[in-house]
Amino acid sequence: MITLDTIRKRFGALDVLQDVSLALRTGAVTALVGPNGSGKTTLIKIVLGLTRADHGALHVDGKPADEAGAYRRAIGYMPQAAHFPVNLRVGDVLDLVQQLRPGEAVDDDLARAYDMDGIRDKFVGTLSGGTKQKVNAVVAFMFRPSLLILDEPTAGLDPLSANVLKEKIRAVRREGRSVLITSHIMTELESLADDVAFLCDGRLRFAGPVAELLSHTGGRSLEDAIAGLMRSDRAGRRAAVPASGAVPLSPWLAPEPKGAV
Amino acid sequence: MNVVSLVLQAGLRDLSRNRWIVAYTISFLGIAEGLFWFGGTGPQVLLSMLNLVLLVLPLVALVFGTIHVYASREFVELLLAQPVPRRELFAGLYLGLALPLAGAFLVGAGIPFIVHARHGATIGGVVALLGAGVGLSLAFAAIATWIALFTDDRLKGVGLALGAWLAAAVIYDGLVLGAAAAFGNYPLERPLLGLMLANPVDVARVIVLTQLDVSALMGYTGALFERTFGTALGTGIAAAALVTWCVIPLGLAGRRFLRRDF
Numbered sequence: 001m002i003t004l005d006t007i008r009k010r011f012g013a014l015d016v017l018q019d020v021s022l023a024l025r026t027g028a029v030t031a032l033v034g035p036n037g038s039g040k041t042t043l044i045k046i047v048l049g050l051t052r053a054d055h056g057a058l059h060v061d062g063k064p065a066d067e068a069g070a071y072r073r074a075i076g077y078m079p080q081a082a083h084f085p086v087n088l089r090v091g092d093v094l095d096l097v098q099q100l101r102p103g104e105a106v107d108d109d110l111a112r113a114y115d116m117d118g119i120r121d122k123f124v125g126t127l128s129g130g131t132k133q134k135v136n137a138v139v140a141f142m143f144r145p146s147l148l149i150l151d152e153p154t155a156g157l158d159p160l161s162a163n164v165l166k167e168k169i170r171a172v173r174r175e176g177r178s179v180l181i182t183s184h185i186m187t188e189l190e191s192l193a194d195d196v197a198f199l200c201d202g203r204l205r206f207a208g209p210v211a212e213l214l215s216h217t218g219g220r221s222l223e224d225a226i227a228g229l230m231r232s233d234r235a236g237r238r239a240a241v242p243a244s245g246a247v248p249l250s251p252w253l254a255p256e257p258k259g260a261v
Numbered sequence: 262m263n264v265v266s267l268v269l270q271a272g273l274r275d276l277s278r279n280r281w282i283v284a285y286t287i288s289f290l291g292i293a294e295g296l297f298w299f300g301g302t303g304p305q306v307l308l309s310m311l312n313l314v315l316l317v318l319p320l321v322a323l324v325f326g327t328i329h330v331y332a333s334r335e336f337v338e339l340l341l342a343q344p345v346p347r348r349e350l351f352a353g354l355y356l357g358l359a360l361p362l363a364g365a366f367l368v369g370a371g372i373p374f375i376v377h378a379r380h381g382a383t384i385g386g387v388v389a390l391l392g393a394g395v396g397l398s399l400a401f402a403a404i405a406t407w408i409a410l411f412t413d414d415r416l417k418g419v420g421l422a423l424g425a426w427l428a429a430a431v432i433y434d435g436l437v438l439g440a441a442a443a444f445g446n447y448p449l450e451r452p453l454l455g456l457m458l459a460n461p462v463d464v465a466r467v468i469v470l471t472q473l474d475v476s477a478l479m480g481y482t483g484a485l486f487e488r489t490f491g492t493a494l495g496t497g498i499a500a501a502a503l504v505t506w507c508v509i510p511l512g513l514a515g516r517r518f519l520r521r522d523f
Contacts (some may be wrong), residue, residue, distance in 0.1 A: 048342045051522040072344040079342075083335030087278035088271060096271050099262060100343045123278075139339070 001026050002047065002074075002147055002178070007056035009042055009202075016042045017053070018202045024147065024195075027176040029169060031189040031210075033226055034199035040182050043199065044149055047180070048077055061146070073104065078140035080151040082132040086125030090116065090135055093124065097139050104143040109171070111138045113164050129156045137165055141172075148172060150181045154188060166192060186223035198226065200233045264349035265356070268340065272357015276329075282365050285321055289313075289369025297373055303382025304473060307390055310370060311469050314394045315462050319401045319430050322362050323422040326405025329358055331415045338523050351518040355511065359402035363395040370394060389472040389496075393465035396503040400461045403507055407514035410521060429462045454489060458499070461506040467499045 002024045009017040017039045024030050032040050045051035047058060049069050058065040065071045084093050094116065098106065111117075114134040124132065133156040140148060150169070154162040169179055169192055183189050189196075196213050198206040206213055206229060210222060219225030276282050292313060296306040333354070340350055374387045408421045437456050441449055457463040489495050 045523065050338055050341050068346045069341075070344050072342060075342070077339070077342040079335065079339060081335070083332075084339075085271070085275040085333065085336055087275045092271060092274055096267060097343065099267050100264060100340070100345055 001059075001061055003059045004043070004047070005057045005059070007043070007046060007053045007058070009039075009046065009051065009053050016202050017046070020056070020199070020202070020204045022197055022204060022207055024178050024180055026146070026178055027173060028194040029173050029179040029181060029192050030195040030197055031193035031222075032180055032182045032197050032199065033186075033189065035230060038199040039202040040199055041151070044151060044180070044182070047149065048072065048075065073101065074146045076140045076143060076145040076148045078136055078148070078150045078153050080155065082136035084124040084132070084135065086123065088124050089120065090122055090124060090127070091120035093135060094120070094138065094142070097142060101143060104145075107141060107144050110141040110164070110168050113168070114138055114161065130158055130161065133157050134161060137168075141168060144175075144177070147178045147180065150179060152183055153181065154183070154185070186221070186226060190222040193222070196222070196226075198229055200230065205229060205233060264345045265353040268350060268353025269356045269360070272354065273361055276357070276361035277364075279361075281325060282361055285325075285362075286365040286369040289366060290372060293370055293373035294376075297377045297380060301380075303374075303377065303380040304386065306373075306377075306380070307382050307386050307469070307473060311390060311393075311466065314366075314370070314390065314397065315466055316430055318366060318394055318397045319462060320426045322398050322401035323405045323408075323426045324419065326358055326362070326402045327409045327418050327422040328415075330354075330406055330409035331418060334523075341523060347519050348515070351515050355403065355406055355514070358406065359399045362402055363398035366394045366398055367391055383472065385472040386469070389469045392500070393468045393503070396468075396500070396507065397461060397465050400503065400506040400510065403510035403514055407510045407517065410514055410517040429460055433460045433462070458502040461503060464499050464502045464506065468496060468503065471496050471499070 004020055004022045007017050007020040008015070020039075020043060032043065034040050042051060046053050049065065049072060060071040060074050063071070088096075094111070114137070116135070116138055119127070119131065119135075124135070127135070137153060137157075140150065140153075148169075153165055153169075157165060166188070169181070172179055173194075179192075181189065181192065190210070193210055195209050196206065197204060198213075206216075213219070213225045213229075214222070217225040217228040219228050293306060293310055296309050301309065337350075337354065341347065371387075371391055374382055374391075404425055405422055408425065409418050412418050412421070437453065440456075441453060457467055
């Protein structure tokens with residue numbers, strides 16, 4: 001279980017994240033959505049320890065995230081685009097990541113599904129964008145961490161490969177592990193996500209189950225609901241109403257009391 | 262295997278296949294071999310190579326190093342997302358850049374001197390040239406790493422790298438010469454020696470020239486130069502200055518890597 005407690009981050013004069021508190025449910029797929037520049041990537045980077053929050057706390061399985069980064073054993077990460085060194089072979093990349101995480105249980109389902117053995121000797125620089133994205137996915141799913149963070153995971157994948165990946169995400173959820181996923185393809189998220197966290201202008205406008213969002217906004221689909229949220233957010237800003245009051249947070253997403261696991 | 266050696270190995274694999282590094286190696290090999298081929302004796306080739314090393318090596322280490330660090334940015338982020346300490350990752354990434362650069366120079370410039378050992382270059386001179394070249398590679402790779410971590414603007418970073426090269430390899434000597442001319446009525450010998458140690462390119466020049474018995478060619482400060490650096494202690498001081506030129510930028514780059522947001 002990963003919890004973020006009143007996370008704040010400012011870059012210069014820009015408040016990128018403002019008091020974001022979020023708890024990712026165990027065994028659920030949470031879709032992190034929001035317009036461009038809403039703070040999604042910064043939030044993901046804070047969870048990964050790539051960016052440090054100015055304020056707030058990150059807890060992994062009840063313990064504060066350590067500076068040395070050992071807590072990242074609980075996390076698998078798939079960035080939006082794969083940029084591996086072009087002169088390394090696919091096998092070099094896979095072996096490197098595997099050796100950086102010794103002793104972790106290996107999950108080779110996706111590697112087999114994407115036939116990594118067939119391209120192990122190929123140089124990364126010779127791969128197509130889609131094949132690089134498959135390697136990217138295999139790296140993220142190589143172990144069995146309790147949380148997978150997937151940033152636009154199907155971007156660049158052909159329909160069959162995207163389908164394989166989505167099936168793998170569902171399998172991860174069935175195993176009781178959590179997934180945090182971002183995508184601009186709402187239909188894709190709708191087919192995968194149990195919960196939604198909607199960020200806008202660095203504030204968490206909604207966080208809760210998809211069904212709750214649909215009933216709250218009256219939307220027929222996730223796309224409708226998110227579009228409705230964005231419209232109400234814009235209208236709220238035009239009317240100079242404090243945007244934080246746009247949609248209430250679900251009770252289960254309130255910051256946990258100190259000392260609670 | 263620890264994180265440093267794993268990341269270093271990946272860097273070595275990547276850059277040993279990099280076409281620019283291969284071309285860099287072949288260029289040194291071709292030029293040194295060509296100088297021997299056209300009748301140069303060992304000391305003449307050594308002096309010609311010294312001028313090349315002092316000009317080209319900082320340029321390649323700075324520009325290639327800066328571009329390489331920028332190009333590795335997303336891969337570094339992926340590695341940082343693994344459960345590994347930043348300090349070890351930084352050490353592996355720096356060595357993965359600096360050692361291939363130094364190795365390319367060692368192979369390219371070293372092989373011709375081994376092949377033509379009978380042409381009279383002293384072992385001390387060859388070792389000084391190769392050692393100074395390795396030192397310059399490590400120092401300017403550290404400066405390049407620091408520049409690339411200092412600013413996210415790639416154009417600005419490459420501009421800073423070129424500026425650093427111009428300052429160290431071209432402008433600095435002009436300024437020192439100007440100062441010597443302007444303050445010619447004052448006893449400038451010791452301040453000038455201090456200024457030499459403040460520039461890694463000059464330090465590398467000093468290390469090699471002390472081994473070649475041509476320091477008298479340096480004119481104005483020649484006598485003092487020879488007296489001060491023409492000893493084991495003098496060479497040691499110059500070598501220590503070059504090591505310092507590796508350690509300080511590396512420390513600054515490491516500090517930046519540990520603290521910055523990616």
